[in-house]
Amino acid sequence: MDLYRIILVDDEEEVRKSIIRKIDWQAVGFTVVGDAENGEDALEKIEALEPDVVLTDIRMPYMDGLTLAEKIRQRYPSMKIVIFSGYDDFDYAKRAIKLNVTEYILKPVNVEELTAILRRIQESLDEEIEQKRDVSLLRENYRRSLPILREQFLKDLVSHQMDGKTVNDRLEQYDIPLAGAKKWISIAVKAEISEVSGELILPLHEERELIPISVMQILEENLKPYCRFSLFSFSGAADAEIAGIVAIDENNSQTSMIDILSDICKEIRKILMIPVTIGIGHSRTELGLICESFRSALDALGYRAIVGSGSTIYINDVEPVNTGKLQFTAEDESALIQAVKFGPEEKIRSVVSGIIGRMSDAKVHARQYQTYMFSTANCLVQLIQQYDLEMGVLFGDTGMGTDPFMMIRQVMNREKFSKWLLEAALGINGAMDQERDNTTRQSMERAKRYIMENYQDPDLSVEQVCRTLHMSPAYFSTMFKKATGQTYIGYLTDVRLNKAVELLNKTDDKTYVIAAKVGYQEQNYFSYVFKKKFGVSPTKFRGSRS
Missing domain, CATH: 3.40.50.2300 (Response regulator)
Known part of the structure; x- marks a missing residue:
């Protein structure tokens, strides 16, 4: 141990x-x-x-x-x-x-x-x-899992839209504690069993079907003091073993729930020696529409290939805010979207190969080939629209010019279409990666500007900054430290103290006045922090400059 x-x-x-x-x-x-x-x-x-x-x-x-x-x-x-x-x-x-x-x-x-x-x-x-x-304890908990009808209702609830009366009737019938909240969020949970460390293999790792049960048990124990929720197994999604619905009311907030879920991920890794990722979807004010939240939670979970596994991924942190969600029902369309959004290159090549392979195997009228190619191309066009990318990314180095209508006529040839689809998919994937990087950098610059404009506020907090950026505190803290090399508190302290030095050098203000001007309500604490950074008190610092 x-x-x-x-x-x-x-x-x-x-x-x-x-x-x-x-x-x-x-x-x-x-x-x-x-x-x-x-x-x-x-x-x-x-x-x-x-x-x-x-x-x-x-x-x-x-x-x-x-x-x-x-x-x-x-x-x-x-x-x-x-x-x-x-x-x-x-x-x-x-x-x-x-x-x-x-x-x-x-x-x-x-x-x-x-x-x-x-x-x-x-x-x-x-x-x-x-x-x-404890494996035997987990087996017992498994036998006592939710009744079939209750679990099936919850699966149906996150799978498709339901009317409000049906939802409320079932909540009461199955004693599910979700009614009457201000809003609800969905979560999708994935235990990365394939990433079990070779350094310490637990008995539990040998019985992998029990790992999701243990993860659910830890989630339930840690969420119980803070909110009303329902968790259930969800085998219908390849990327998630556990789904959940969390009620948000006056006793909690979406931001606090993201923090709690992030802490739970850390505890699970400590206990089970397995990284667990939790995708968090958009909130919904009608429980009958929670399926939309769950689809976005699955999308958030898919981003672990990009942002890393083992923590929470909030959909607002990784996808543009206030953009419509595309809904695709065809299997090949869905696979193409997932591959282009999340990569890696090998996955994109594999999915494109499958799409072209189905065309090669089909024995249908030419009109059906054209419809299939138009539908596939439309997937990529809508992705470009969703992420506000340049249309030129569709053409790449294919030599087809930049006229979309000319391009469509040319790629209606199957061989040319095959080459174009792969180049366009890889190009959009690269552009989306670049856009995400740019968006994160821009968000961090906005955060620094916001701190510079509001450092005088003694109540300035990371939550306040995150509300402005539409980010969760956990994701912001990670990205901010990566961008600046400092924690939020450390950066804010440096901004305040550097401004204090300017005022000490340029004004005759008393120390307590300068403290208030740079966001410190207590003069003594200001002096303590100042001395910790510069080695002398503010008074001596000013004296040494005179």
């Missing part, structure tokens, strides 16, 4: 060093991956280091331990939290219990006591993981 990861948070450096020095971490199953001197600092390190456990003091400047615990619970619901306090205050204890804090202990903490607590947490983590890997 790998060592569990832990972060220590305390405003006294000597306390942190003492705890790190005195505990035999490996003996109790842990490794210290980082430490922080306040809650603000801790949040940034938690985002980067992804610990299993956070051990934090309760009284700290800028952000206390209970506020830190609250923020951790919102974004990382599976993380264990240990709070230690020098104050025997019942109100603190009540708040800690409400936040589901794992341990609440009083200072001073001796080595023996902390060691015992860490052993208990290790045993608890071990037990949780073993339970979720």
